[in-house]
Amino acid sequence: MSEQNNTNDCLMSIEHITKEFKLSDGNILRACNDICIDISKGKTTAIVGESGCGKSTLVKTIMGIHEPTSGRVMFHGKDITKLSNKEKRQNYRHIQMVFQDPATAFNPKMKVKDLICEPLRSFGIISKGEVEERAKELLRQVDLPEEFVNRYPHSMSGGQRQRVAIARALALEPEVIVCDEATSALDVSVQDSIIKLLVKLQQEKGITYIFICHDLALVSLFSHKVVVMQKGTVMEQLDGDKLAESTHPYTRDLLNAVFSVH
Amino acid sequence: MLLEINDLDITYGDNTPTVENVKLSLNEGEILTIVGESGSGKTTVIRSILGLLSGDGHVSKGTLSFKGRDLKTLSLKEWRELRGKDISMIFQDSGNMLNPVQTIGHQFREYIQLHSDMSDSEADAKAVEILKRMHLPNAENILSSYAFELSGGMRQRVGIAMAITFHPQLLLADEPTSALDVTTQAQIVKELMQVVKESGTAMIMVTHNLGVASYMSDKLMVMAGGRVLEYGNARDILTNPQSNYTKTLLASVPTIGGKRYV
Numbered sequence: 001m002s003e004q005n006n007t008n009d010c011l012m013s014i015e016h017i018t019k020e021f022k023l024s025d026g027n028i029l030r031a032c033n034d035i036c037i038d039i040s041k042g043k044t045t046a047i048v049g050e051s052g053c054g055k056s057t058l059v060k061t062i063m064g065i066h067e068p069t070s071g072r073v074m075f076h077g078k079d080i081t082k083l084s085n086k087e088k089r090q091n092y093r094h095i096q097m098v099f100q101d102p103a104t105a106f107n108p109k110m111k112v113k114d115l116i117c118e119p120l121r122s123f124g125i126i127s128k129g130e131v132e133e134r135a136k137e138l139l140r141q142v143d144l145p146e147e148f149v150n151r152y153p154h155s156m157s158g159g160q161r162q163r164v165a166i167a168r169a170l171a172l173e174p175e176v177i178v179c180d181e182a183t184s185a186l187d188v189s190v191q192d193s194i195i196k197l198l199v200k201l202q203q204e205k206g207i208t209y210i211f212i213c214h215d216l217a218l219v220s221l222f223s224h225k226v227v228v229m230q231k232g233t234v235m236e237q238l239d240g241d242k243l244a245e246s247t248h249p250y251t252r253d254l255l256n257a258v259f260s261v262h
Numbered sequence: 263m264l265l266e267i268n269d270l271d272i273t274y275g276d277n278t279p280t281v282e283n284v285k286l287s288l289n290e291g292e293i294l295t296i297v298g299e300s301g302s303g304k305t306t307v308i309r310s311i312l313g314l315l316s317g318d319g320h321v322s323k324g325t326l327s328f329k330g331r332d333l334k335t336l337s338l339k340e341w342r343e344l345r346g347k348d349i350s351m352i353f354q355d356s357g358n359m360l361n362p363v364q365t366i367g368h369q370f371r372e373y374i375q376l377h378s379d380m381s382d383s384e385a386d387a388k389a390v391e392i393l394k395r396m397h398l399p400n401a402e403n404i405l406s407s408y409a410f411e412l413s414g415g416m417r418q419r420v421g422i423a424m425a426i427t428f429h430p431q432l433l434l435a436d437e438p439t440s441a442l443d444v445t446t447q448a449q450i451v452k453e454l455m456q457v458v459k460e461s462g463t464a465m466i467m468v469t470h471n472l473g474v475a476s477y478m479s480d481k482l483m484v485m486a487g488g489r490v491l492e493y494g495n496a497r498d499i500l501t502n503p504q505s506n507y508t509k510t511l512l513a514s515v516p517t518i519g520g521k522r523y524v
Contacts, residue, residue, distance in 0.1 A: 051413070187470045244519035
């Protein structure tokens with residue numbers, strides 16, 4: 001893990017994040033327990049684990065959806081968990097998100113061009129007249145035909161919708177894209193094409209991905225670093241190409257749970 | 263032959279058939295898996311076996327015979343006796359088939375008494391016994407719970423437990439593990455295999471996970487666009503695929519320690 005020791009490469013550092021929730025019976029649930037992860041610039045960091053391991057809670061903390069109980073997330077010299085609402089809004093220009101189910105992430109009454117360009121319009125970057133042109137350009141980047149600008153989300157397949165979601169995330173030219181189970185709802189062949197697209201965009205634009213997933217076989221395809229979580233704690237951090245060699249018992253359990261075709 | 267389907271066409275409304283020319287046969291204890299991407303008609307095929315096509319879907323051509331009986335000529339009463347007893351079904355999320363405002367125990371008892379003349383206490387004892395077979399701890403607690411109080415994996419075990427209560431001769435499973443994470447999926451797949459083998463039940467499963475298909479199936483059917491591209495011995499198809507689509511599908515499956523895009 002030599003590259004992580006080089007601080008110049010580190011774009012975002014998650015430092016000792018702990019998040020506790022108070023349950024209705026008065027007990028405390030510790031969803032994230034002292035989590036430290038360095039996110040390298042232009043690389044893919046995958047966070048894997050079973051449901052309930054705290055990976056989504058961690059992402060929500062990074063996105064500022066809720067505040068951590070303790071710890072901080074440093075990004076460009078600032079703790080982004082302590083931003084004012086105004087600063088938080090500006091921060092979203094640099095960090096965008098792609099969700100698991102694009103069907104529920106879109107307003108069904110909006111056309112693709114308006115969906116894709118909404119972030120740009122919201123920040124006042126382009127005028128209404130530029131929407132169509134910019135939407136076409138973004139669709140080209142995600143390998144969709146330009147004619148899709150006038151479609152509605154329901155008249156596209158799941159894979160096409162996920163490409164539109166990626167186009168929307170790209171619109172503001174962010175440094176980081178957080179993908180929360182972005183391919184879990186898709187069929188294998190479609191999943192494969194989306195991963196290829198993400199990798200292509202990373203190579204072209206140097207985007208940093210934080211990829212939340214429970215499928216180890218999938219993350220082994222394209223991650224530079226894999227963080228394995230269980231019950232709110234980081235069990236192991238290892239290089240993406242060293243996943244098969246892991247000796248950690250929990251990682252081994254996860255690896256053994258994958259059914260191979262042959 | 264337990265189940266025999268010949269020249270099956272299924273049509274929704276008056277349009278051209280959605281699914282065409284399906285032919286399959288299944289012996290006792292055999293497991294057939296249908297793979298294919300969303301919209302390929304795989305769910306339509308298994309729903310037609312249970313006479314449960316949604317909307318105005320109907321069998322427009324061909325024959326379906328179960329133990330020598332023509333399924334197209336059954337009366338509603340005959341269907342009621344068959345469904346849930348000789349042929350039962352497991353859904354992708356069993357939580358959706360359970361009534362949210364009744365306890366699991368209430369629904370389990372109702373289901374058992376519909377197909378047998380057991381007393382309340384006998385039915386409850388039966389339910390507990392079957393839940394224990396699915397490795398559910400505290401089966402009594404589960405009977406007094408509501409569906410939303412259980413995790414996805416637990417709900418799925420309840421769904422499978424209900425489906426195998428009467429040792430059905432044919433079990434239909436529509437993506438039974440797709441909504442679960444890898445470790446839970448591995449447990450459920452193994453438990454499902456075990457109960458199917460123990461009771462000599464034949465099974466047709468729909469999935470898009472080729473690893474799971476490879477682990478479980480004797481026979482395999484590959485569908486795309488409402489047509490059967492390949493059908494036969496699972497091992498033969500997986501090691502020596504004939505259609506280009508099957509080849510693409512197999513090439514899309516990520517493997518740990520396999521190819522990498524970065």
